[in-house]
Amino acid sequence: MSIIEAKDITYEYPDGTEALKNVDFQVEKGKIVALLGPNGAGKSTLFLHFNGILRPTSGEINVEGQTIDYSKDGLMQVRQKVGIVFQNPDDQLFAPTVVEDVAFGPLNMGLPPEEVEKRVADALEKVGMNGFEKKPPHHLSGGQKKRVAIAGILAMDPQIMVLDEPTSGLDPKGASQILKLLYKLNEEGMSIIISTHDVDLVPLYADKIYIISNGEIIKEGTPHHVFEDVATIRNANLRLPRIAHLMEILKKEDKLAFSEKYPLTIGEARKSLVEFIENPENSE
Ligand SMILES: Nc1ncnc2c1ncn2[C@@H]1O[C@H](COP(=O)(O)OP(=O)(O)OP(=O)(O)O)[C@@H](O)[C@H]1O
Ligand SMILES: [Mg+2]
Numbered sequence: 001m002s003i004i005e006a007k008d009i010t011y012e013y014p015d016g017t018e019a020l021k022n023v024d025f026q027v028e029k030g031k032i033v034a035l036l037g038p039n040g041a042g043k044s045t046l047f048l049h050f051n052g053i054l055r056p057t058s059g060e061i062n063v064e065g066q067t068i069d070y071s072k073d074g075l076m077q078v079r080q081k082v083g084i085v086f087q088n089p090d091d092q093l094f095a096p097t098v099v100e101d102v103a104f105g106p107l108n109m110g111l112p113p114e115e116v117e118k119r120v121a122d123a124l125e126k127v128g129m130n131g132f133e134k135k136p137p138h139h140l141s142g143g144q145k146k147r148v149a150i151a152g153i154l155a156m157d158p159q160i161m162v163l164d165e166p167t168s169g170l171d172p173k174g175a176s177q178i179l180k181l182l183y184k185l186n187e188e189g190m191s192i193i194i195s196t197h198d199v200d201l202v203p204l205y206a207d208k209i210y211i212i213s214n215g216e217i218i219k220e221g222t223p224h225h226v227f228e229d230v231a232t233i234r235n236a237n238l239r240l241p242r243i244a245h246l247m248e249i250l251k252k253e254d255k256l257a258f259s260e261k262y263p264l265t266i267g268e269a270r271k272s273l274v275e276f277i278e279n280p281e282n283s284e
Pocket of ligand 2: 043044045087164
């Protein structure tokens with residue numbers, strides 16, 4: 001069963017912008033799904049539907065098989081299940097100190113103070129922001145704000161975590177740390193939805209990828225299925241992962257033949273190259 005599903009949704013902003021057109025999007029329980037698309041494609045607009053911040057102009061959003069109930073109580077319930085980390089941390093952080101900010105969600109859920117304290121310390125540790133407890137969020141750097149915003153949602157321990165460009169603004173080590181953390185949370189059972197432009201990191205982690213362009217889903221499937229369609233990727237102003245691009249060049253320009261069609265990761269590329277070097281006549 002899908003844990004989150006957008007069924008034929010369309011969304012029109014009050015100024016008439018049609019930001020989503022007949023979008024179908026499904027996330028199976030326990031999976032990592034990535035949404036890729038260029039600027040203005042509709043990624044943030046779609047994500048804001050997942051916990052009822054936006055309500056579709058037509059179509060419906062189901063969470064655990066139930067259409068979202070947009071009453072005050074219904075929204076409160078859905079927001080305990082679905083945690084959203086906004087693209088811009090300034091839209092999320094508001095408390096006078098980091099520790100109060102991260103504690104806000106769990107306190108609001110009615111958890112006892114000792115449990116809140118434990119969750120806050122744990123979440124800050126996981127994103128590498130312990131030691132910043134007393135700082136006002138607006139005195140943090142962009143990447144530090146992003147980490148605190150992620151900690152705030154982590155502390156609520158949602159079943160589904162939705163992250164709008166979680167690695168943008170993070171240094172390379174920070175980006176891979178956050179993705180590793182998400183991967184670990186996923187192994188522990190959390191369903192995860194990420195939007196990103198980071199095609200080099202995503203293929204390593206996603207079970208399924210959707211490509212959105214101009215408010216429409218134009219491709220979906222496993223990372224290999226999606227990235228094999230080079231024309232669609234490039235038409236959507238995206239690019240192949242660097243490794244896949246290198247392998248594409250080696251294949252086309254240098255006439256090297258590989259058994260794997262488009263290696264996406266360093267590991268896959270290494271395997272293809274070693275196979276080719278050891279046994280060039282067996283390739284393809
Ligand atoms: N509040 C708003 N009012 C009117 N139009 C909006 C509003 N917010 C977004 N849009 C428009 O909706 C479309 C989708 O925007 P959205 O923010 O969802 O794109 P995105 O894929 O998240 O882009 P990015 O990669 O830049 O974050 C864009 O054309 C944008 O200009
Ligand atoms: Mg966005």
